[in-house]
Amino acid sequence: MRWMLNRLFTACAACLSACDSTAPNPPGGGEHPLVPGRIAFSMNVEGNIDIYSVADGGTGLERITTGPAIDRDPSWSPDGLRLAFVSGGVDERRIHLIDKDGTDAVRLTDGNAGGTTGDDTSPAWSRDGTRIAFVHESRIYTVATDGSDVQLFDPPLPVPPSFTCRSQRSPSWATDGSIVYAEDLCSGIPGVYRAPLDGGSAVLLAELNPGPSPRLITSPAISSRDQLVYVYALPDNPVFAQFLNVGGAGGLVPDEPAWGPDGSALVFIGRETQSGPGRLHVLGANGTGRRELGLDADVASPDWTR
Numbered sequence: 001m002r003w004m005l006n007r008l009f010t011a012c013a014a015c016l017s018a019c020d021s022t023a024p025n026p027p028g029g030g031e032h033p034l035v036p037g038r039i040a041f042s043m044n045v046e047g048n049i050d051i052y053s054v055a056d057g058g059t060g061l062e063r064i065t066t067g068p069a070i071d072r073d074p075s076w077s078p079d080g081l082r083l084a085f086v087s088g089g090v091d092e093r094r095i096h097l098i099d100k101d102g103t104d105a106v107r108l109t110d111g112n113a114g115g116t117t118g119d120d121t122s123p124a125w126s127r128d129g130t131r132i133a134f135v136h137e138s139r140i141y142t143v144a145t146d147g148s149d150v151q152l153f154d155p156p157l158p159v160p161p162s163f164t165c166r167s168q169r170s171p172s173w174a175t176d177g178s179i180v181y182a183e184d185l186c187s188g189i190p191g192v193y194r195a196p197l198d199g200g201s202a203v204l205l206a207e208l209n210p211g212p213s214p215r216l217i218t219s220p221a222i223s224s225r226d227q228l229v230y231v232y233a234l235p236d237n238p239v240f241a242q243f244l245n246v247g248g249a250g251g252l253v254p255d256e257p258a259w260g261p262d263g264s265a266l267v268f269i270g271r272e273t274q275s276g277p278g279r280l281h282v283l284g285a286n287g288t289g290r291r292e293l294g295l296d297a298d299v300a301s302p303d304w305t306r
Helices: 002-017
Strands: 038-045 048-055 071-076 082-087 094-099 120-125 131-136 139-144 167-173 179-184 191-195 203-207 216-222 228-233 242-244 253-259 265-271 279-284 298-305
Touching (some): 038 071, 048 071, 071 298, 082 120, 131 167, 139 167, 139 179, 191 216, 203 228, 216 253, 228 253, 253 298, 265 298, 279 298
Parallel strands (some): 167 216
Antiparallel strands (some): 038 048, 082 094, 120 131, 167 179, 179 191, 191 203, 216 228, 228 242
């Protein structure tokens, strides 16, 4: 495991050195080759937000959920047969499971993890298919796929903070069973960490601009090749610009990146403006060959499976 962490930290350091907002995007060289599999996402159609899936290239659109609730944040099971997703309104959001054809939907969480009532969001299916990580009241928990054994994910930080306020976001499972996530320590510098489930300490993977105006890191995700992608923002920029650490987003405002099943490409939400509608874009792992999938609707929270 140590060599994997060292390799990942070295790769992240290289990404950080190339993430200046004034740096040009990597050369294009045409669109990235189509990647097999299905991309699940939420889409707003006439005010009804449901889960859909589509093939790379924008073909074969299928609707998965059809109820009146707001459905979003899909996460594929490793075998591509089921999805975890968030359903419900404000203060009533819970994690549900559903088959890829829209059948056999069940509620997984009850909104009471850790003894506090609140929303359950951001599900992420483990790579061995046994557990699902999610965010409840700004903390990450994991749960078995039958809804049992809810556990707080509470790894010690490399440098223990002098305060107890913690805010965790965007869990993503690595191939070794550890979790990659973003964490804000109250007024501290936002960072991306990786930690095992067995109580081992967290390892800092990415931290940008440790100065008086820190950059905000959001939406980290790790691939099957241990590649790290995330969005970072510049709060002191007049337009609050956002960037992918791999580049390649051009003039778009990127958000919510997710890796393709083989790690050769990623999908992300791109907007023309900060408040504009989201569109699905696919990009090569090296930041080249971006293409839009062509869905003429506001989309969010993509996830990709084989």
